[in-house]
Amino acid sequence: MILLDRVSKTYSRGSKPSLDRISLHVDPKEFVIVVGQSGAGKTTLLRLLTREERQTSGKIIVGGIDYDKLKDREIPLLRRKIGVVFQDFKLLPNKTIFENVAYALEMVGMGNKEIRNTVPKVLDIVNLIGKEDSMPMQLSGGEKQRVAIARAIVRQPRILIADEPTGNLDPKHAWDVIKILEKINRFGTTVLLTTHNQDIVNRLKRRVVTLKDGKIISDRANAGYKI
């Protein structure tokens, strides 16, 4: 499903690489946790997968699509296949919670009736029923995070990328979020999760990829947290 072959990313010429010859293979329906200290390159890795950034060298193939052969106009189609929970949420500030989630469906041409059916179901999954008409500004950090998750899963993507989706949450809510991700994973979505939360890593017992200074220093199944 995801294949990286000696991928490097250097943001600006001359600076040291944020990712340094990363090779990674993720099978369909796999659940992978990426851990690493702040600045290790986790977000950078995810940005390469969504084509927000282009790799400086190496090969990226996702769902059979070779990113070197990807034309600019094909990028939107690629992004619609990947659900992303951004570390900084990236909610649309002028839209209500409902509209934020609906936006992901509107752009693919889904009818209003179907949207009105689908969005509440997803908001229910992330426990945000009753907040439909709030603006993002009026929500707590954790609530925003859950909106971001709802938006990422509403299109039922084959791949879900979640960048620190538990960053703003207390342990109980953090675990709720993780359970949502596990559920989605059970339905067949490949999940890529980055986190700092040692407790979560230990409880999940999933494959853990550890980054340090842009390099993979370990990649183990059923691992616990260890940096």
Next chain:
Amino acid sequence: MRGKRKLITLWRVIHTGLVNFIRNLSLAIAAMAIMVVTLTIVLFSIIVNYTFSHTISQITNKIDVSVYLKNRVTQSQTDKLISEIKAQPNVQTVQYLSKAQALAEYESQNSSNQQLLQAVNETSNPIPATIIIKPRNLNNLSSIKNFLSEPSISALQTDPPSYSGQEKEAIDRITHATNVLQEIGVVAVIIFAVVSVLIIFNTIQMAIFNRRDEIQIMRLLGAGTWYIRGPFIVESIVYGLLSAIISILIINASFQASSGTLQASSLGLLDIGYANSFFDNRFLLLLTIQLSLGIVIGAVSSLIATRRYLKFKTK
């Protein structure tokens, strides 16, 4: 299914454009003001141009050259002269009035002046037989003039031919005014059109700048280029459409205001009555022209702006 999705998407793009238009109204006003000026000038130029050419053709029809024949000219000499005149290159029609016909014409033209009529009737018809020539091209009367002043021809005439000179002058003035106005009109339209495009361009650029974070998010969520670009273009087309309608309203209002006061006065050469009826009769056509121009100006400027600032780029 695919078609329906496209339709839904198109509607969403239009809807977003309209919503953004209202949200940006304060920015939009400057863009629309200049566009209204442009389109009003265009409309005004069209109307004035048509009115002038109407006036010219009206006066042109009235212009003629009259040749006054001596009493002793025989019928055969007259016939020969007429056929010679007809053979001249710049002659459209030739009409012959015998002394009696010329008198009748004279009387009907001066029916209000009893004294004059009496004086004419007391003597035995002083009005000469007349040949009336309608030239084809008023700016080229010299060939007719030259022909009529040939010694053998002028020997047949009582007076030198009359050229209804005053009206020729009027035509020259109107033609001149039309040419000047056309030139001014074209230059003004070009200048204002360019300024409109620049200002709309700037407005859209500003709108893109204000929403750059939002746009970036939309992109990351997988919105296609046209899904993002479309609303900006719709928005500026709305500027164009509204400006076109306002320009029509302005012209309409000025006709209403002028119908009483200006009728025969300050604009002198401009036949406001005709201009007004032209505006009324061709209303749909003029409206269409204005709306299309508005759409084109709006679309072109936002197409350029969005092309420049919404270009899909990945580093």
